[in-house]
Amino acid sequence: MSRPWWRDAVCYEIYVRSFADSTGDGVGDLAGVRGRLPYLRDLGVDAIWLTPFYRSPMADHGYDVADPRDVDPLFGDLGDIGALLADAHALGVRVIVDVVPNHSSDQHPWFRSALAAPPQSPERDRYIFRDGRGPSGAEPPNNWDSVFGGPAWTRVRDGQWYLHMFTPEQPDLNWRNPEVRADYEHTLRFWLDRGVDGFRIDVAHGLVKHPQLEDNPGGFDPERMGHGEHDRNSWDQPEVHDIYRDWRRVLASYPGDPVTVGEIWLRDDEATARYVREDELDLAFNFRLLLAGWDAGQLRRAIDESVAAMAEVGAPTTWVLSNHDVARQVTRYGGGEVGVRRARAAVLLMLALPGAAFLYAGEELGLADVDVPPEARRDPIWARSGHTRVGRDGARVPLPWSGDAPPYGFSPNGARPWLPMPADWAPVTVAAQERDPGSTLTLYRRALALRRSQLRLQPPELGWLPAAADCLVLQRGDLLCAVNLGRAPAPLPPGRVLLASEPPSDDQLPTDTAAWLLASR
Numbered sequence: 001m002s003r004p005w006w007r008d009a010v011c012y013e014i015y016v017r018s019f020a021d022s023t024g025d026g027v028g029d030l031a032g033v034r035g036r037l038p039y040l041r042d043l044g045v046d047a048i049w050l051t052p053f054y055r056s057p058m059a060d061h062g063y064d065v066a067d068p069r070d071v072d073p074l075f076g077d078l079g080d081i082g083a084l085l086a087d088a089h090a091l092g093v094r095v096i097v098d099v100v101p102n103h104s105s106d107q108h109p110w111f112r113s114a115l116a117a118p119p120q121s122p123e124r125d126r127y128i129f130r131d132g133r134g135p136s137g138a139e140p141p142n143n144w145d146s147v148f149g150g151p152a153w154t155r156v157r158d159g160q161w162y163l164h165m166f167t168p169e170q171p172d173l174n175w176r177n178p179e180v181r182a183d184y185e186h187t188l189r190f191w192l193d194r195g196v197d198g199f200r201i202d203v204a205h206g207l208v209k210h211p212q213l214e215d216n217p218g219g220f221d222p223e224r225m226g227h228g229e230h231d232r233n234s235w236d237q238p239e240v241h242d243i244y245r246d247w248r249r250v251l252a253s254y255p256g257d258p259v260t261v262g263e264i265w266l267r268d269d270e271a272t273a274r275y276v277r278e279d280e281l282d283l284a285f286n287f288r289l290l291l292a293g294w295d296a297g298q299l300r301r302a303i304d305e306s307v308a309a310m311a312e313v314g315a316p317t318t319w320v321l322s323n324h325d326v327a328r329q330v331t332r333y334g335g336g337e338v339g340v341r342r343a344r345a346a347v348l349l350m351l352a353l354p355g356a357a358f359l360y361a362g363e364e365l366g367l368a369d370v371d372v373p374p375e376a377r378r379d380p381i382w383a384r385s386g387h388t389r390v391g392r393d394g395a396r397v398p399l400p401w402s403g404d405a406p407p408y409g410f411s412p413n414g415a416r417p418w419l420p421m422p423a424d425w426a427p428v429t430v431a432a433q434e435r436d437p438g439s440t441l442t443l444y445r446r447a448l449a450l451r452r453s454q455l456r457l458q459p460p461e462l463g464w465l466p467a468a469a470d471c472l473v474l475q476r477g478d479l480l481c482a483v484n485l486g487r488a489p490a491p492l493p494p495g496r497v498l499l500a501s502e503p504p505s506d507d508q509l510p511t512d513t514a515a516w517l518l519a520s521r
């Protein structure tokens with residue numbers, strides 16, 4: 001059997017609101033993405049992942065879906081997504097769409113009819129409605145917290161409560177209800193029939209909750225990324241796996257190996273691996289690299305443990321350094337020149353690894369998080385947390401394409417972008433970096449081209465060669481990837497340098513630098 005395309009694909013995440021605006025309203029849209037497809041082909045990615053563009057009141061920027069089978073007018077219409085798919089395929093770029101099965105919008109017709117219907121009605125059973133605790137039912141049914149802050153329950157007029165693991169505008173669906181399951185199958189087929197190449201599944205580990213909705217042992221701690229023991233009753237219940245077995249049967253009836261990739265924020269690698277057993281999802285995001293600091297030991301452990309966990313179930317590993325929910329890697333690694341330097345080295349390490357790699361739009365420009373002023377913040381986390389958590393806006397600022405001043409070609413008519421763009425981004429625009437052989441964009445293009453021409457030919461097995469302190473030397477077949485995370489230059493391993501994140505000198509690898517080499521035989 002031939003290897004499916006996604007096993008070692010490079011997939012580029014497009015946060016649609018922030019990629020390219022074709023209409024001049026300051027918000028990115030599908031026609032904007034379509035117009036930039038040649039850029040993505042030239043960058044050398046195999047696929048793009050589009051964040052939700054469905055009908056939505058935008059309480060969580062589209063992750064609150066009112067109709068999963070239609071396009072929100074803010075982003076275009078069904079004709080736009082059809083045209084985007086056709087053009088992308090003509091350029092050899094596959095398209096993955098984001099589905100949000102854990103919850104709907106509170107404006108979804110199902111939720112509106114649930115509110116209008118009495119307790120215990122079939123309409124309410126599509127969601128998770130319960131009576132409250134305490135003598136008059138005035139306390140929430142359990143102690144669960146919303147991921148965005150505050151209780152996970154909101155009370156409705158007749159006194160019942162409904163569950164929302166995110167904002168109150170995102171009521172959780174009841175996946176124990178067969179109608180919910182059948183409707184989602186309809187959604188998957190709707191998009192597969194239109195030619196999408198797969199799905200990114202939002203909160204894939206969360207669809208089924210504890211059958212009795214028992215209290216969690218400990219409240220949610222936003223600093224502890226990923227779900228685990230403290231909130232075990234809200235996530236990762238055994239029955240969730242049946243859903244993905246059903247979905248696999250749906251996808252298997254379509255040609256072209258459409259892919260499923262689950263967003264599974266669990267802190268236990270083995271639990272994550274259970275989602276990619278042979279008859280379930282194809283891929284699970286692996287956030288271990290993203291969570292590791294700029295530290296040789298942490299990165300090596302993240303890599304070894306991820307590979308080992310996936311090998312147990314025979315699935316390929318995936319790698320992620322950033323996405324629209326976390327601070328950009330340049331910022332995490334210290335910001336400024338040091339942050340950029342480390343991020344350039346980190347991507348060479350990531351792209352040398354076997355498995356599928358996910359890039360987040362803007363990382364190829366070396367963008368850092370933007371310090372969005374409080375009055376301009378739009379992430380619901382900011383308001384929901386009582387202004388104690390800044391939220392994710394800093395990583396969602398629109399992309400700079402060209403020019404010397406905001407909106408840097410993001411909008412056609414100089415419109416004000418939905419999040420303010422910094423005044424000092426002229427040197428990092430796509431147009432500026434395309435002309436510069438030393439730019440981060442040029443590095444990404446070279447790395448992706450070499451990954452296609454050379455790395456994919458290497459065996460998936462990886463090993464580690466002896467290395468100086470604070471250095472890593474990874475080997476895959478003939479390829480070596482050396483990374484110097486220390487404070488002083490370190491000797492380069494013998495071999496021919498194919499690419500380096502900073503120029504090596506005198507066979508020395510500078511600090512915060514990575515290089516790919518063809519091993520000498």
Ligand code: NOJ
Pocket residue numbers: 060063064100166202203263324325
């Ligand atoms: C994960 C998505 O990536 C995030 O942006 C969203 O807010 C939550 N899921 C809720 O849908």
